[in-house]
Amino acid sequence: MQTIHKPNWHIPENHATPEHIFLNRRQFLTTTTIAASAALIPNIAQSATEPPDKTLNLYPAKQNPAYKLNRDITPINVTSKYNNFYEFGSHKRIAAAAQALKTRPWDITIEGEVQKPITISIDELIRKMPLEERLYRHRCVEAWAMAVPWTGFAFSELLKLADPKPSAKFVEMQTFYDPSIAGGQKQIWYPWPYKEGLTIAEAANELTFLATGIYGKPLLKQFGAPLRLAVPWKYGFKSIKSITRFRFTTARPVSFWEDVQPKEYGFWANVNPEVPHPRWSQASEELIGTGRRVPTQLYNGYGEQVAHLYKEGDSLGLTLWR
Numbered sequence: 350m351q352t353i354h355k356p357n358w359h360i361p362e363n364h365a366t367p368e369h370i371f372l373n374r375r376q377f378l379t380t381t382t383i384a385a386s387a388a389l390i391p392n393i394a395q396s397a398t399e400p401p402d403k404t405l406n407l408y409p410a411k412q413n414p415a416y417k418l419n420r421d422i423t424p425i426n427v428t429s430k431y432n433n434f435y436e437f438g439s440h441k442r443i444a445a446a447a448q449a450l451k452t453r454p455w456d457i458t459i460e461g462e463v464q465k466p467i468t469i470s471i472d473e474l475i476r477k478m479p480l481e482e483r484l485y486r487h488r489c490v491e492a493w494a495m496a497v498p499w500t501g502f503a504f505s506e507l508l509k510l511a512d513p514k515p516s517a518k519f520v521e522m523q524t525f526y527d528p529s530i531a532g533g534q535k536q537i538w539y540p541w542p543y544k545e546g547l548t549i550a551e552a553a554n555e556l557t558f559l560a561t562g563i564y565g566k567p568l569l570k571q572f573g574a575p576l577r578l579a580v581p582w583k584y585g586f587k588s589i590k591s592i593t594r595f596r597f598t599t600a601r602p603v604s605f606w607e608d609v610q611p612k613e614y615g616f617w618a619n620v621n622p623e624v625p626h627p628r629w630s631q632a633s634e635e636l637i638g639t640g641r642r643v644p645t646q647l648y649n650g651y652g653e654q655v656a657h658l659y660k661e662g663d664s665l666g667l668t669l670w671r
């Protein structure tokens with residue numbers, strides 16, 4: 350392990366376990382424990398104590414035909430029970446615990462190097478935005494993948510609202526912080542709240558998407574309600590969940606996992622089958638729910654849209670740790 354400044358017992362079991370053992374264990378979990386915990390997941394995203402979601406009538410949104418897939422959509426009964434959301438536990442079965450998250454009221458703050466700093470309620474923000482559905486792949490650095498129909502809006506629409514100054518070079522995003530409902534945030538050796546960052550050019554790319562819904566409905570809490578990023582050419586940890594804050598900066602932000610393990614979780618984190626993670630080959634991936642493995646594609650198959658963002662000599666921007 351590369352951790353120097355943190356005790357190594359904090360490393361989640363799937364990170365500390367050789368991949369084949371981890372995958373076998375996960376197969377066991379998908380067939381048994383997950384079936385048993387399914388009953389705990391409510392059908393509706395909101396608990397009775399929360400104010401109503403004033404965006405419900407916007408779903409389902411029209412599908413954008415430019416973002417289709419040659420891969421089957423992963424069913425909701427698989428994806429909604431197999432999540433990474435460390436705020437609610439360092440394992441995959443966080444769905445029940447995540448229902449404690451209250452997603453209304455919810456404010457979004459846009460600040461830093463912008464012409465128009467603003468704090469806006471999530472309902473107001475979503476109602477301003479042109480919602481659409483897109484089918485995207487998602488590839489976790491743990492070498493599993495899924496394909497899902499997100500509903501949301503292009504990040505470029507948020508850029509229009511924020512109006513970054515020329516001095517803005519990056520955007521840092523931050524998740525909520527409330528250890529009283531998110532037990533994982535009591536693990537003080539992690540640098541909470543979860544943070545991620547993109548360059549402005551990455552944020553402006555047509556693929557960069559802010560998801561408010563999935564499968565034609567508002568996001569379930571385990572998927573990162575009420576607002577999460579989807580950058581499908583990057584490893585999954587870049588796609589930050591339950592965002593509360595966008596801060597435009599001149600300096601490159603240090604993201605959560607980069608802070609924990611800079612040698613393993615770099616800023617760029619573009620999907621590349623040729624560059625192994627120190628503990629996991631990235632050559633192939635398991636399509637969750639199917640038991641099948643398929644070869645991994647450069648930029649997760651999105652090179653046409655994003656390859657121009659990265660230059661040679663910068664290792665094509667592909668290494669995990671640059």
Ligand SMILES: Nc1nc2c(c(=O)[nH]1)N[C@H]1C(S)=C(S)[C@@H](COP(=O)(O)O)O[C@H]1N2
Pocket residue numbers: 431432433434435436488489490524543571572573584585586587588589590591
């Ligand atoms: N706030 C927050 N965002 C997060 C994470 C997290 O632990 N906390 N995990 C990331 C990782 S590693 C992955 S693979 C995806 C998982 O998204 P899913 O559970 O919707 O499949 O969320 C990403 N966003």
Ligand SMILES: [Mo]
Pocket residue numbers: 433488489490491584585586
């Ligand atoms: Mo991930």
